[in-house]
Amino acid sequence: MSHLKDRIKQARDYGGLTQKQLAERVGVSQPVISQLERGDNLQSVHLLKIAEVCGVDPSWLSSGSGEGPGAAVERADSAVSAAGKSPADLVRAMLATRAGKALSKEARERLLGAAEDQPASTFIPAPAAATKGEIVIPQYDIRASMGHGQVAPDYAEVVRNVIVKESYLQENGITFTSPAHLAMITGWGQSMEGTINDKDPLIVDRGVNEFAGDGIYVLTWNDHLYIKRLQMVSKDTIELISDNPKHKDREVPLDSVTIHARVLLIWNAKKA
Known part of the structure; x- marks a missing residue:
C-alpha cells in the first residue's frame, strides 16, 4: 500500500x-x-x-482503501463507449461515483453543462489500456492557433487517448511534470511553420503554467489562444516569437500572458 x-x-x-x-x-x-x-x-x-x-x-x-484517481472515470468511459451514449451520459456516470460527488456543486454543474453542449460524435473510442512502460495521453479538441490567434473555449474536451511508450519520450529527451499532465492538441495556422506545420499533433505538458525558460508554449494573450515561442526580454516583458519570418514577433507585458502548457514534442519527431 x-x-x-x-x-x-x-x-x-x-x-x-x-x-x-x-x-x-x-x-x-x-x-x-x-x-x-x-x-x-x-x-x-x-x-x-x-x-x-x-x-x-x-x-x-x-x-489507501477505495478507488484511486481516475478509476471511476475509466470504468464510466468504458461503459459509455460500449453503449454508444453521449458525452453528457459519460459525465453523469462519473459524477455519480464517490469521486464525482466529492467535487463542488459549481464544478459538477460546469462539467455537466459543458458535456451537454457536445454532440456524441466528438468522442472517439479509446484504445486498449496501457501496459507497463506505456503512458496514455489524452487528446484535447482545442485548436491552439499558430496564426492570428483564436478565442479559447471555456473547457477542453477529451476526445480520445493516445498510448505512447515512455521509453520513446526518454530517448527523445522529453521530460514532463507528470504523466497526468500530458495531453495532445493540434496546431493550426502558419506562424510557426518550419517548426510546427498546420495541423501537426503536439504533445504538451499542462503542468507548466509559468515561464520556465525559452521554449514553445500554449498561451492566452489579448483573450486569444496561441502557440508561440517565448523568450524573456526583461523581468516585466516577454517576447512572443513566430518561427515563420513572415509573421511579426511581439514584445508584451509578462503579466498579460497566461501560460496553459509547454509544448514538448511535435508529432513529426521535431523536439520543441
Whole structure:
C-alpha cells in the first residue's frame, strides 16, 4: 500500500495542480503542502479538503482503501463507449461515483453543462489500456492557433487517448511534470511553420503554467489562444516569437500572458 505522502502528491498531480495552486484552494500555505508530500505531518486535518479540491476519493486519500484517481472515470468511459451514449451520459456516470460527488456543486454543474453542449460524435473510442512502460495521453479538441490567434473555449474536451511508450519520450529527451499532465492538441495556422506545420499533433505538458525558460508554449494573450515561442526580454516583458519570418514577433507585458502548457514534442519527431 502506498504511503499517505505519495497519495497526496498523486492526488495533486491528478487534479493538475502545482503545490502553490493546491495550497491556495485548500486555504493553507505552500509549505504545509510541501511538508505533507515529504511525510512530515501525516495527521493533517486538511485531507478532506485536499480530496475535494483534487476530485479523489477521501477514503483512498486518507487510508489507501477505495478507488484511486481516475478509476471511476475509466470504468464510466468504458461503459459509455460500449453503449454508444453521449458525452453528457459519460459525465453523469462519473459524477455519480464517490469521486464525482466529492467535487463542488459549481464544478459538477460546469462539467455537466459543458458535456451537454457536445454532440456524441466528438468522442472517439479509446484504445486498449496501457501496459507497463506505456503512458496514455489524452487528446484535447482545442485548436491552439499558430496564426492570428483564436478565442479559447471555456473547457477542453477529451476526445480520445493516445498510448505512447515512455521509453520513446526518454530517448527523445522529453521530460514532463507528470504523466497526468500530458495531453495532445493540434496546431493550426502558419506562424510557426518550419517548426510546427498546420495541423501537426503536439504533445504538451499542462503542468507548466509559468515561464520556465525559452521554449514553445500554449498561451492566452489579448483573450486569444496561441502557440508561440517565448523568450524573456526583461523581468516585466516577454517576447512572443513566430518561427515563420513572415509573421511579426511581439514584445508584451509578462503579466498579460497566461501560460496553459509547454509544448514538448511535435508529432513529426521535431523536439520543441
